Amino acid sequence: MDLDPAGGFLFQESLIRMYSSYGELKAAYAAGQFSKPAFIEEAHNRFHSILFKYAQEIAATDIASIIIDDARIVMTTRTDGISFIVDPSDHRTAPVEALNFNQYEPCETSVIRSLAPHIDIMLDIGANIGWYSLLAASINKCASIHAFGRVPSCGVKPEARLP
Secondary structure, three states, X not given: OOOOOOOHHHHHHHHHOOOOOHHHHXXXXXXXXXXXXXXXXXXXXXXXXXXXHHHHHHHHOOEEEEEEOOOOEEEEEOOOOXXXXXXXXXXXXXXXXXXXXXXXXXXXXXXXXXXXHHOOEEEEEOOOOOHHHHHHXXXXXXXXXXXXXXXXXXXXXXXXXXX
């Protein structure tokens, strides 16, 4: 990248780095605060490149896909194909934990996997987002599964899962 004699590029570069979100960067470009090539470079380096890094990183996890649309983020597990709409305020939700630690509670999940084919009725007390209920239901389609959450704000939310 070239520097103009007056140091305009350096000024422009420092101005670009002031924006902490993609939306702010995009709005500043739209307002004519810096050039299109500078915007493209910065948008890729600071924001878009993260998407490609995630594509590489999830291969080692139980998260098979992360779908981003205009209203939500959906993560789908590799092993069981369970999809969750991720609550952006829940830093410890099961799919985020699987992303962070490669899988979600492997010992407990293994127990549910081994028991699920043999259950008729399951009560998931303290279900939170219903990870174990959904896991059991994905394995045993005939089981009657009831999930209960103690705290309404983190309770099982049918609208937060995809079929």
